[in-house]
Amino acid sequence: MILRQLVLMLAVTVASAAHAQESPPDILISRQLANERGLSVGSIVQLATDAAGTGARRFRIAGIYEPTPDPARLGAVPREVRMHLPDLLDVTRTPGVPAGTEYIANINVALADPKDAAAFSRDVNARMPGVIARPSGEAAGSAGPFRVLERFHLAIAIVTIVASTVFLLALTIMLVDERRETVGILRLIGLPARRVLMQVFIEGVIVAGAGAAFGLVLALLSEGLINAFFQWRYDTALIFVRITRDVALTSAGIAIPLGASATVLASWALLRRSGLRLVRR
Amino acid sequence: MADVIVDARAVSRTFAMPAGPVHAVRDVTLQIGAGDHVAVRGPSGCGKSTLLHMLGCVDAPSSGTLLFDGKDVSRLSDSKRSALRLTRIGFIFQRFFLLPMLTAAENVELPLSEAGAAKRDRQERIKELLDYVGLSPRADHRPSQLSGGEMQRVAIARALANRPQLLLADEPTGELDEATGAQIASLLDRVNADGTALVIVTHDSTLADRAARVLMMRDGRLEREIRR
Amino acid sequence: MNALRFAWRSLVRQPARATLGVLGVAAVGALLLDMLLLSQGLVVSMRDLLERSGWDIRVSASELPGRGGRVSSATRTAERIAALPSVKAALLVRIANADIERSNGSPITAVFQGVSGRSTRAEPITPPWTVVRGRDARGPGEVVIDTAIASAANLEIGSTITLRANCVGDREALPPARLSVVGIADFPFAGTNEDAMGGSLDALKAACGGNVGDEADLLLVTSATEPNQTAAAIRAAVPHLYALTNADVVGRLQQTGFTYFRQISTVLTTVTVSFAVLLITVLLTVSVNQRLGEIAALRALGFSRSRVVADVLSESSLIVGLGGLLSLPLGVLLAAGLDRILKGMPGIPAELHFFVFERTALALHVGLLAATAVIAALYPMRIVSTLPIAATLRDEVIG
Numbered sequence: 001m002i003l004r005q006l007v008l009m010l011a012v013t014v015a016s017a018a019h020a021q022e023s024p025p026d027i028l029i030s031r032q033l034a035n036e037r038g039l040s041v042g043s044i045v046q047l048a049t050d051a052a053g054t055g056a057r058r059f060r061i062a063g064i065y066e067p068t069p070d071p072a073r074l075g076a077v078p079r080e081v082r083m084h085l086p087d088l089l090d091v092t093r094t095p096g097v098p099a100g101t102e103y104i105a106n107i108n109v110a111l112a113d114p115k116d117a118a119a120f121s122r123d124v125n126a127r128m129p130g131v132i133a134r135p136s137g138e139a140a141g142s143a144g145p146f147r148v149l150e151r152f153h154l155a156i157a158i159v160t161i162v163a164s165t166v167f168l169l170a171l172t173i174m175l176v177d178e179r180r181e182t183v184g185i186l187r188l189i190g191l192p193a194r195r196v197l198m199q200v201f202i203e204g205v206i207v208a209g210a211g212a213a214f215g216l217v218l219a220l221l222s223e224g225l226i227n228a229f230f231q232w233r234y235d236t237a238l239i240f241v242r243i244t245r246d247v248a249l250t251s252a253g254i255a256i257p258l259g260a261s262a263t264v265l266a267s268w269a270l271l272r273r274s275g276l277r278l279v280r281r
Numbered sequence: 282m283a284d285v286i287v288d289a290r291a292v293s294r295t296f297a298m299p300a301g302p303v304h305a306v307r308d309v310t311l312q313i314g315a316g317d318h319v320a321v322r323g324p325s326g327c328g329k330s331t332l333l334h335m336l337g338c339v340d341a342p343s344s345g346t347l348l349f350d351g352k353d354v355s356r357l358s359d360s361k362r363s364a365l366r367l368t369r370i371g372f373i374f375q376r377f378f379l380l381p382m383l384t385a386a387e388n389v390e391l392p393l394s395e396a397g398a399a400k401r402d403r404q405e406r407i408k409e410l411l412d413y414v415g416l417s418p419r420a421d422h423r424p425s426q427l428s429g430g431e432m433q434r435v436a437i438a439r440a441l442a443n444r445p446q447l448l449l450a451d452e453p454t455g456e457l458d459e460a461t462g463a464q465i466a467s468l469l470d471r472v473n474a475d476g477t478a479l480v481i482v483t484h485d486s487t488l489a490d491r492a493a494r495v496l497m498m499r500d501g502r503l504e505r506e507i508r509r
Numbered sequence: 510m511n512a513l514r515f516a517w518r519s520l521v522r523q524p525a526r527a528t529l530g531v532l533g534v535a536a537v538g539a540l541l542l543d544m545l546l547l548s549q550g551l552v553v554s555m556r557d558l559l560e561r562s563g564w565d566i567r568v569s570a571s572e573l574p575g576r577g578g579r580v581s582s583a584t585r586t587a588e589r590i591a592a593l594p595s596v597k598a599a600l601l602v603r604i605a606n607a608d609i610e611r612s613n614g615s616p617i618t619a620v621f622q623g624v625s626g627r628s629t630r631a632e633p634i635t636p637p638w639t640v641v642r643g644r645d646a647r648g649p650g651e652v653v654i655d656t657a658i659a660s661a662a663n664l665e666i667g668s669t670i671t672l673r674a675n676c677v678g679d680r681e682a683l684p685p686a687r688l689s690v691v692g693i694a695d696f697p698f699a700g701t702n703e704d705a706m707g708g709s710l711d712a713l714k715a716a717c718g719g720n721v722g723d724e725a726d727l728l729l730v731t732s733a734t735e736p737n738q739t740a741a742a743i744r745a746a747v748p749h750l751y752a753l754t755n756a757d758v759v760g761r762l763q764q765t766g767f768t769y770f771r772q773i774s775t776v777l778t779t780v781t782v783s784f785a786v787l788l789i790t791v792l793l794t795v796s797v798n799q800r801l802g803e804i805a806a807l808r809a810l811g812f813s814r815s816r817v818v819a820d821v822l823s824e825s826s827l828i829v830g831l832g833g834l835l836s837l838p839l840g841v842l843l844a845a846g847l848d849r850i851l852k853g854m855p856g857i858p859a860e861l862h863f864f865v866f867e868r869t870a871l872a873l874h875v876g877l878l879a880a881t882a883v884i885a886a887l888y889p890m891r892i893v894s895t896l897p898i899a900a901t902l903r904d905e906v907i908g
Contacts, residue, residue: 050749075765148854155847156540156777160784163536167788170529174795177523230772269525330903339809340899360813367811376905378806382522387510392810394510439810451902 025087026062030080032235034064047081047091057091059083069238071146077235109133165258172266176200180270184278193271200267201260208259212252219243219251285351286447286478287313287336292345293501294331305331307501308345315446318473319480320489323498329482330451332498336480337370337449338362350446367396371440371477375452377432379424385435386411386420392442410438414468430461437468441477448472450481454488466491512816516823519796527828530792534785534832534878535839541781542840542874543847543864548774550865551767552759558697558860559755563635564600565736568728568743568752572761580750583725584625589746590730591627595739598628600729602637603713603721607674607706610685611662619658619704621674622696623713630733637729638707642666643692649711653692658704664690670706676717686716697860701852770863782877785829789885793825797889804893805901817893825886833878840874841866 024044034040041061048056067078083091089102111120117135124133176183186196223241230240270278294306306328313319313336321329334340335347338354347354349365357365366372379388386407393403411417414434424432433453440448450469454462466488473479483489495507510518520527559565568590570578580586583601591599603623608616626634636645638653643666646653652670664670668690688708696705714721732739736754743752753761763771797804804817844864851863 052749073765075768145854145856148851151850151853152847155850159536159540159843163533163540163784166529166533166536167792170526170533170792171788171795173526173529174523174792174799178795178799226776233772234768331899334899334902337809339902360815363808363811363813365811366809367813370811372806372809374806374809374902376802378803378905380518380803382518387518391510391807391812395812395816443811 024058024060025084027059027087028063028065028082029061030067030078031064032067032077033079033081034061036077036079040064047083049092055091055095057087059087066237069236071238074234074236074238161254161258165262168258168262169266172204172262173269176263176266176270180278183267183270187271187274187278196271197264197267201264204260204263205256207263208256209252211259212255215255216243216248216251219248284315285312286315286317286349287311288346288348288351289336289342290346290348292335292342292347294328294335294340295343304501306335306342309501309503311496311503311506313447313478313480315478316473316476317478317480318470318491318493319478319496320492320494321480321482321496321498322484322489323504327498328501329498331501333449333451333480333482336447337372338365339372367392368443369446371442371445371448373433373436373440373448373450373453375455377424377429377436377456379432379435379439381424384421384423385416385427385431385438388424388435389438389442392439396443406442410441411435413441414438428461429457430464433457433461433465434468437465437472441472445477447478447480450479450483452483452485453481454483454485462488512819512823513827515820516827519800519820519824520827523796526792526796530789530828531832531835533788534829535835537781537785537788538833538836538874538878539839539843541778541785541877542836542870543844544774544777544781545870545873545877546840546844546864546866547770547847548778549867549870550863551770551861552763553865553867554862555762555767556755556759558858559758562637562697562729563731564637564729565732565755566730566740566743566752567755567758568599568730568747568750569726570750572751579724579726580728581722581724583723583728585723586747586750587625587627587725587728590728590743591629593739593742593746595732595734595742597630597731597733598626598632598634599731600634600636601625601627601710601725602727602729603676603710603724604726605674605676605713605717605721607672607716609658609662609704609706610671613663614661617658617661617704619654619672619706620699621652621672621713621716622705622707623710624707625710632731635731636707637698638694638696638705640692640694643690645694646691646708646712649709649715650687650689651691652688652706652708652712653694654690654706655696655699655704656693658706659690659693661704666690666692672716674713674716676713676721684718686718688712688716698858700856701859702855703859778877782881785878785881786885789825789828789881790888792828793821793886793889794892796824797821797892801892801896801901802905805896805898805905808896808898809902814894817896818890821890821893822883822886825882825889829878829882829885833875836874836878 027045027047029039029045039045039061041063043061044058045061046053046056046058048054065082067080070078085104089099093099093102109120111117121133121135124131183196187193220243223243226241227239231237289309289311291308291310292306293304293308296303296305309332321332323329331340335342338347338349338357341347341355350369354362354365379385380391383391389407389410390403393406398406407420408417411420414437416431416434416438419427419431424435427435437453448469453469454465457465462485466485469479469481469488470491479492481488481492489495493509495509497504497507568580568586570580583603587599587601590596601624605621605623607619607621609619610616622637624634624636626636628634640653641656643653654664654670658664662670670688670690671685672688673685694707696707699705730739730743730752736756740752740754740757743750807817808814848862848864851857852859852861
């Protein structure tokens, strides 16, 4: 018999404490379920496998927990119950099926040294055919939807960078053009183009660096706002945006060379003209 | 005096600066009549250009009264002052201020189309003006293809587009060599001779000597007037 | 020369700058269009897919069909539902994973849909697939397969397929079943990377070694009256199950699975428009600041305040307008690429699209770009309208 996981029909009856005969087994319920049904610690409820109340058993709510956010179930309200395994088996066992013949879906293992996960998994797979063991990290990585979303986000990021680059070029051309007279004078008094370009490059790196830093600060602020909004919207503790060190370095690694290159490219186009043409209004 | 176009009565212009107010023009009273040829001279910073801007309704006096064709300019709305400048006043600048992306003909056309002239009338008037300033062969040339003198001639043609009563010129030969400046001076004489009142701010004594009236300014005041 | 023509001449005066500005707007506009298409794309596509299936109510044991739990006593439940006056037909659907053997490689894993229809009105029962070649599977030894399986396993109509199906989720060592391929079909609800096959419930039971129990993953219902009324009647008849009309399913999906895409569409639309406004504002402001002398001269010559303001607005409108036009084909291309990426998501029906062209999305796109042109021009318009003419002319001479 397949052990039902989280899709139990919850027949809720809040019984008065005065009616308690023997103390029913303890369960934990999710915060969302507690809020929805007006339940609290100490409430007595009945759990059954269908709305008709088949095999209903009484339980006492010993605690209310915040469910681990599951991105795959975003938007779904987590109406969850946690109980001891023997209690769950008791509720869900088909009449006539002897105890001890049920199935469980997963066994979670915490290792003394998490780095042993891969070796441990290999060992279990070799010794116990029919059982599949794998490190949790791989389990997360094998989640197809998130790989697809990653590619989607990357595509969006590429388009955004292309648009930004185009605008950046337009702006740098305009800004460099504002200094054409200065550049023309420098050329006329004998400064080589390479020297002017080097100066422009240094300026470009400084400006792009400052811009990247400002962008990161903006991103960090947005991170807080976006997470706060979506956590409120979906009533979840899920983190939606996280600026990691790698993300910050990648952003700066793209922004600074782009900014500096755009400035140099715009200046190079200007420096192809003679100094006399540049100073003439 | 022939019909008075501009009547300035004790006009002053003060600029509020961080270091304190600057009195660019103080208590200037003068009149410009139809067909007048006036030069305004004085040392740098004496308020010549500021006075010119007030006469041309580009700037408003801080005090005093300025009448244009008998109307108090300070009581006019911005759009009415713009209309005045478009149809009754012409401006020529030291830096020409031609639009670089337009041809000579298109630059001259600008005030005409803004005044709502019909296309055929505009074409005729452009041809007439470019002939007048001697630049018909250069009608399709952009400013970058013209010399300084040619650019100023186009600017004069543009300023005359709507047949203004008054032409104001701020250092029209300031960026030109002597010979070219003399050509521009002759052209301005011709404009005046044809009936347009002319007020020129200039450091150029040869240009000022052609005027019938020379106003000498110092420290924002009209020091004296020389009539020839 | 009117404001628009004047703006055009101002733009072409600096062709590199103008081209880059237009291209930038095109790229941003393409992304904006795609986000607008995405915001309703899934809903429109899913609605269309559900309606094309020919079934207008889905009955399941969970809030959302296919999200866990099975309908028990499925045969009796299907008969009860089919007997309702407002029901034309009911189809019981059971789904199993099947491994199809092939001589030239490892087994192909496919989803096997076994169906059994009920109708008290002698209505034809449409299976959840469309036969494109051959005929539909009827008997317990017959099956239809999709073109991917046919190609990968080198199967044709009349071929025999050997497979092992798992109906109960346990690891069982079942003998292989042999079924005859009678048709090639399209399975609209099969995932992009999913192979599918279909047949009668008896064929599925045979493939599963007979051990399946009387359960169904889903019951599909066609209603004789308005679907909402029929769904209400079904809920009254079988209160422990969920009866959802197509509109209900779409509504539920909007709240759950689709919600991420709506949110990201909103976020990216906002970011894109803000980005465009900011950048065009900067472009125009720098352009205006470089031409203050000319603008002051035009004002001195008699150009009114409203005219110079109109020139700036026209310039903004030209950049955004031209970029917006270019963004349409770019957006369509980009949408096709993004759609291809997202359709790789497991469990997404192959015929579902994330980006669906809708007139309202296009209208909104045009409206947002128009607003962008106006908002971006506000600051530079303010610069030119409040430009002190005399002071600017003076500064130009000094400068």
